[in-house]
Amino acid sequence: MKRIYLSVGSNLGDRAAHIAAALDALACAGIRVTRQSSFYASEPVDLPTQQWFLNCCLEAETALLPGQLLHALREITRNIGARKIVRKGPRAIDIDILLYGASAIRSPELEVPHPRMTQRRFVLVPLAEIAPGLRHPLLKRTVADLLAACSDPARVQKWRGVECGG
Numbered sequence: 001m002k003r004i005y006l007s008v009g010s011n012l013g014d015r016a017a018h019i020a021a022a023l024d025a026l027a028c029a030g031i032r033v034t035r036q037s038s039f040y041a042s043e044p045v046d047l048p049t050q051q052w053f054l055n056c057c058l059e060a061e062t063a064l065l066p067g068q069l070l071h072a073l074r075e076i077t078r079n080i081g082a083r084k085i086v087r088k089g090p091r092a093i094d095i096d097i098l099l100y101g102a103s104a105i106r107s108p109e110l111e112v113p114h115p116r117m118t119q120r121r122f123v124l125v126p127l128a129e130i131a132p133g134l135r136h137p138l139l140k141r142t143v144a145d146l147l148a149a150c151s152d153p154a155r156v157q158k159w160r161g162v163e164c165g166g
Contacts, residue, residue: 037126
């Protein structure tokens with residue numbers, strides 16, 4: 001079994017319901033969630049007129065190989081109704097593989113560690129909640145250190161079931 005870390009987000013429709021559906025689907029796909037962060041609301045950076053995102057991070061275990069995991073996550077995304085009308089636009093669900101054990105993977109389909117995870121406060125804040133001492137396999141820095149050094153100006157706040165921001 002490999003320990004993996006995932007980022008899950010939604011900014012279309014009932015965001016919490018979409019994330020809950022994704023969490024249910026992960027178990028059916030052979031991905032056992034062992035820790036889950038709180039939900040965080042984060043402002044969209046590239047298209048600021050969109051609804052705020054709802055995000056969380058997961059620690060999980062799976063026997064799936066990286067390509068199989070990517071395929072399973074894409075299926076979950078499709079089944080929940082992800083539709084990107086514009087690049088980086090609104091989506092019902094988005095699931096990114098942040099880390100796959102200590103592996104470094106570079107292929108046309110998959111790059112792990114996620115190449116932009118260290119630049120995204122909406123990833124680092126929930127990840128630091130569940131795994132602050134986790135070390136980035138290439139940078140050898142902890143998630144807490146990466147968060148402290150992150151210059152992303154986007155607002156990220158713990159979600160309490162009420163709308164935040166835009």
